Amino acid sequence: MSDKAKQLYDELIERMKEVSIINSCEALLGWDERTYMPRGGSAHRANQAAYMAGLTHKKFTDPRMGELLGELAQSDLMKDEFSDEAVNIREIKHDYDKEVKIPQKLVEEFTHTTTMSQGVWSQARGENDFPKFLPWLEKIVKLCRERAECFGYEKEAYDALLDEYETGSSVEFVSKVFSGFRDDLVGLVSAIGNSKIKPNLSIIESAYAVDLQEVFGRSAAAAIGYDFGTGRLDLSAHPFTTGIGPGDIRITTRYNPNHLGQALFGTLHEAGHGMYEQGVPTEHYGTPRGAATSLGIHESQSRMWENQIGRGKPFWKHFFPRAQQMFPEILGEVKFDDFFLAINDVRPSLIRVEADEVTYNLHILLRFEMEHALINGDLQVKDAPSAWNEKFQKYFGITPPNDADGCMQDVHWSAGYFGYFPTYTLGNLYSAQFYNKAKADIPGLEDQFAIGNFTGLKKWLEENIYVHGQRYRAEKLVEVVTGAKLDHAPLMNYLKEKYSVLYNL
């Protein structure tokens, strides 16, 4: 590479590392706000966060960044498109271009509107009053369209929004993968509903002491490979994972004293996110090459540990006797098969965040169709409730009794997160395809799980996923890792096989 390009590149990286340091301070402000901050600290915390966000924006959109990226994008550093340098230039440029395209006025209007509308949404949801929320949602859809116009797109506006969460993805790609999946899923859910086998839910919905749940959850997170020496597990109202910096990746959970699964599967989920963050190459910290790739790939890591592993038989071969020992009064006399069926209860339900691993995807497909139609104008915002209910009846066989548990249940739209929902199901799809490959690569993988050894899979994930950082975008990463394009078959087959046995279909 030329000396000049090298020099410009070094300056770019130095500037990015400065942005990352500021970002990482912002991350700590956020973690603290959601875990330990006293109530009285809110107003000042908002000032701190706004200052840091402004500083990040100022440093990241410095005109010098544009000059550097402009020159570097034309330099010989781009020759090998997957070299560290090319990856960093590509991804920094992608984010820079998006960030400078939105006028400051629109940024402020969007922030202000979504801050206000989350308050309105919360109240409207509580009162089951969609008309109260309607003008806000209309404004947000309009602002999202404006953002998409600023970003620019080739085929349709929604692509520009989706790209914020799943870089490089598109409606065309997502729709193609989702479409066949939906009909298969509806069939499977219906078949399970018709099965005579019904889980005994009292097995997991019982009085599980929170302090013991915590010990159990921590031991499970540590067993699968989440490193507590470079992490911690705290309580928060909504579980999350946050990276404060290399060597400091934190997760949270919440305990339901009358349910074993909520905290446990939530902890495994966040531990999956956390292990990914702990595993990206620290020598590239502060640059895309050292950062996790898309939200969808991130979700594939959390879902794999939560579902493929955490709701799987081999995991429980090891952990069920331990759970019996810890909760002898509840589980002492319970049979393995009954317990296993109870943690794999599948049934249509109204609320996405409480859904099982099968119906969950239907919740997402419905939302993707809805928000895609809202953005491209095929659906008017005022018609959202009826459209939601129609689709819900079609996919789940039930009609939501009200909008609070229907189209108003999620915070996402009120926060302006159009384009976010598809990443959840993309994550599930990636996860199944990755996991099949891991099983093929590692003979006897699940036998190892059954004796409490999860290092084989973690090592595989390190070598095949974590190590790449953002070298590949999601679609490409799937191909590089599995040798095949993303397809819904691996996830559908996994669900079919597992649940056909469980529900005797």
Added chain:
Amino acid sequence: MSDKAKQLYDELIERMKEVSIINSCEALLGWDERTYMPRGGSAHRANQAAYMAGLTHKKFTDPRMGELLGELAQSDLMKDEFSDEAVNIREIKHDYDKEVKIPQKLVEEFTHTTTMSQGVWSQARGENDFPKFLPWLEKIVKLCRERAECFGYEKEAYDALLDEYETGSSVEFVSKVFSGFRDDLVGLVSAIGNSKIKPNLSIIESAYAVDLQEVFGRSAAAAIGYDFGTGRLDLSAHPFTTGIGPGDIRITTRYNPNHLGQALFGTLHEAGHGMYEQGVPTEHYGTPRGAATSLGIHESQSRMWENQIGRGKPFWKHFFPRAQQMFPEILGEVKFDDFFLAINDVRPSLIRVEADEVTYNLHILLRFEMEHALINGDLQVKDAPSAWNEKFQKYFGITPPNDADGCMQDVHWSAGYFGYFPTYTLGNLYSAQFYNKAKADIPGLEDQFAIGNFTGLKKWLEENIYVHGQRYRAEKLVEVVTGAKLDHAPLMNYLKEKYSVLYNL
């Protein structure tokens, strides 16, 4: 005031508030580092803290700050020297002038040397090897003298160092107050040592369950007025108080499972600091007018609640029955007077941080004399151990068996904190003088304590101390509040009266 001056002043305040926001993020980094940060996060945390410190320095020493302060110091805003504007200009200018006087090279050398020397000190103390620490301490004394020369001073170099912790104070002032105090103290300590009355220490040195200690400590902190809605109490290796911002003032403590007093008095101490921080005027947040004044005044607040209140009879009239209820197996049969004597054990001991409220001050007086002599050259660093031991024998009647528990016991000198120690005893002196005035102003104050009501004193502190922020410097504040100059008599009389009764002198 002129429009021009008003405009410059507003710009100054805006810049200060920006510095404060950055500082407050740094404060959260520090709090987290000492409470919850996973071990793996240290290296990145150092980067974050260094970046934020650099940013603070850059913003605070911006040449524009110098211009503003230069003009404002000559403006009509200074007419009333205790107006909000005059106070802010005076104190910001004081700090600015000090900060720009130290060349960057010296800042870096000082930071580097003290960082390294703390490591050496820790090891040398462990090995009782003063010669190993000697060259580092020599270098630090030399660097401190250089700092003093940069800062400038009227009479002697030590004044410039002391001013960093107790703005506007001087050797002359401190020596005058300390000198009479020392001889009186030595006499009192000796008399107590000769008393036949000896506390039964097993009363407080017993197996006090940590979880119950925590409940007890929290209830005591809340009772005296520390607001948990704008604060929190956590664990740390060394207790501290930190202000993250208005509405968010946090304290920490540590528990000794075999001692009731260590955590409890430590918690009351930090709660005293915390209440001061919670009480300064939030409308002036980010400026000196809204900040606590000197370290000594801060210490007066912590010591008052720890000692005058927390080790006093009225406090325990209320809390002793509660302690008996919480720890019935240890305290159930103990008599009030025996308990009270046990928490007021006075005896010469080697270690400052474990000293009682009487001998504590002798530890400080000794350190002040030592470091003053080291800075002005009357004492060579190599002679510090023998000088220490001679003084120790003279004041305490015992000779330290080694340097580890002698002149090497504190971290301060290795960290370059010359000028810090006197603020501890200044705090005790202020505290006694303030408390006398509070008792004179509020009839029946201690009767209120005896029924668990501490609001009278807190209100008095709010109205007489907290409300002023940095309006007055310490020496002046004492005069404004108590109508008299600082004197050692109030503290000495308090100690004499209390301990003459307890030890039948």
